[in-house]
Amino acid sequence: MKLAINMEKSAQMLLVSATKNAIQNVVPLNLAIDNPRILGQSLDIQYGVLIGMTGDMKGKLVLSGDSDVFGNIGEVMFGMKIGDEMLSSFSGELGNMIAGGLSSQIYENGLKTDITSPTVLSGNTTLSGFQRALHIPATFERAGEMGIYLLLDAFKGMR
Amino acid sequence: MARILITDDAAFMRMQLKDILTKLGHEVVGEAENGHVSVSKYQELRPDLVTMDITMPEMNGIEALKEIKKINSSAKVIMCSAMGQQALVLEAIKEGAKDFVVKPFSPERIQESIEKVL
Numbered sequence: 001m002k003l004a005i006n007m008e009k010s011a012q013m014l015l016v017s018a019t020k021n022a023i024q025n026v027v028p029l030n031l032a033i034d035n036p037r038i039l040g041q042s043l044d045i046q047y048g049v050l051i052g053m054t055g056d057m058k059g060k061l062v063l064s065g066d067s068d069v070f071g072n073i074g075e076v077m078f079g080m081k082i083g084d085e086m087l088s089s090f091s092g093e094l095g096n097m098i099a100g101g102l103s104s105q106i107y108e109n110g111l112k113t114d115i116t117s118p119t120v121l122s123g124n125t126t127l128s129g130f131q132r133a134l135h136i137p138a139t140f141e142r143a144g145e146m147g148i149y150l151l152l153d154a155f156k157g158m159r
Numbered sequence: 160m161a162r163i164l165i166t167d168d169a170a171f172m173r174m175q176l177k178d179i180l181t182k183l184g185h186e187v188v189g190e191a192e193n194g195h196v197s198v199s200k201y202q203e204l205r206p207d208l209v210t211m212d213i214t215m216p217e218m219n220g221i222e223a224l225k226e227i228k229k230i231n232s233s234a235k236v237i238m239c240s241a242m243g244q245q246a247l248v249l250e251a252i253k254e255g256a257k258d259f260v261v262k263p264f265s266p267e268r269i270q271e272s273i274e275k276v277l
């Protein structure tokens with residue numbers, strides 16, 4: 001499998017730590033991150049949010065988890081239950097804030113990126129066609145598990 | 160009390176901002192879901208202050224800021240974005256934004272920004 005095998009370790013570590021920092025700056029809950037894994041050819045999503053990234057890092061950031069996990073995070077962040085009619089909008093905004101934080105973090109390392117408006121995915125969605133992909137398993141204390149995915153099409157310094 | 164136009168593509172964020180601003184005693188006179196709508200509502204409503212998200216479909220917040228400044232060069236616009244890169248902050252300030260609030264924000268941060276700008 002050619003996926004991610006030749007991605008520079010340092011670049012991978014930078015992206016993982018920047019993603020983790022971005023999440024911690026946004027979500028005020030204890031976060032446990034498992035070792036990142038290389039993802040196969042495609043990704044199946046039941047519920048989640050996708051944000052496109054352009055510039056020195058081209059690809060997508062995807063947050064995937066049970067919709068209740070997104071709701072739990074919203075409740076902690078805003079001190080109120082997120083109603084069904086606002087859950088999709090909140091999930092998109094959570095993705096926007098994390099991707100914006102990631103983009104700001106890696107800017108400090110000389111990587112200039114922009115992000116797209118979020119797309120909320122609900123129902124069965126299969127994502128494929130990316131060059132390399134990292135899966136960062138995350139668990140939020142009291143809120144539940146979320147899969148964080150970095151689907152990379154191109155990355156400055158990627159061979 | 161100020162008349163404020165809120166601009167953000169996320170309905171959830173517009174609701175949050177409206178709640179914070181209303182509790183601070185301001186009047187939210189309009190809401191816009193992209194830069195395009197914000198510019199036309201600015202033209203129509205002439206608010207005292209505009210909150211402006213940056214990442215939005217149709218027209219982004221930097222473009223909308225420039226268009227609003229063409230309508231009224233002394234328009235008061237506060238950027239309110241998840242993107243906090245120094246280059247972007249400097250660009251917004253250069254284009255005439257009065258302040259730049261990075262998401263996520265607290266009600267206190269919004270209050271501080273409005274008091275500074277008004």
Ligand SMILES: [Mg+2]
Pocket residue numbers: 096117167168169212213214215
């Ligand atoms: Mg936005």
